[in-house]
Amino acid sequence: MSDPQAEPVGAGAHAAEEKRGPKVNAAIDGMADEQMASQPPAAGSGPTTVDRYYLAWVEYQQQRGAEPDGVDLSKHLGEKGVVGRNGRAAAASTLRRYLLPFRIYSIWGRGPTAP
Numbered sequence: 541m542s543d544p545q546a547e548p549v550g551a552g553a554h555a556a557e558e559k560r561g562p563k564v565n566a567a568i569d570g571m572a573d574e575q576m577a578s579q580p581p582a583a584g585s586g587p588t589t590v591d592r593y594y595l596a597w598v599e600y601q602q603q604r605g606a607e608p609d610g611v612d613l614s615k616h617l618g619e620k621g622v623v624g625r626n627g628r629a630a631a632a633s634t635l636r637r638y639l640l641p642f643r644i645y646s647i648w649g650r651g652p653t654a655p
Contacts, residue, residue, distance in 0.1 A: 597638075
């Protein structure tokens with residue numbers, strides 16, 4: 541009888557020879573399905589929901605000189621009339637997941653700095 545652990549790792553593996561299937565549009569980092577578009581936005585369709593959140597985040601900082609937390613950003617979005625399907629501004633808990641990526645993106649967008 542053959543010992544299954546004696547077989548070298550990858551001995552039964554073969555290189556893929558078939559063409560890959562279509563790409564999958566899956567949620568990343570636990571984002572809810574309603575926040576991820578099932579299709580890429582059509583040309584000229586306007587900003588996505590997250591784009592509007594980011595623009596409000598930037599505007600808040602320009603107006604107040606500090607980064608908003610989830611509660612502040614939710615209130616700011618509500619004041620601007622940016623509401624979800626339920627007719628209310630996004631929940632602070634929903635917005636909190638975007639705060640760090642927004643900060644990283646804004647720093648990245650500044651480009652390299654001279655020493």
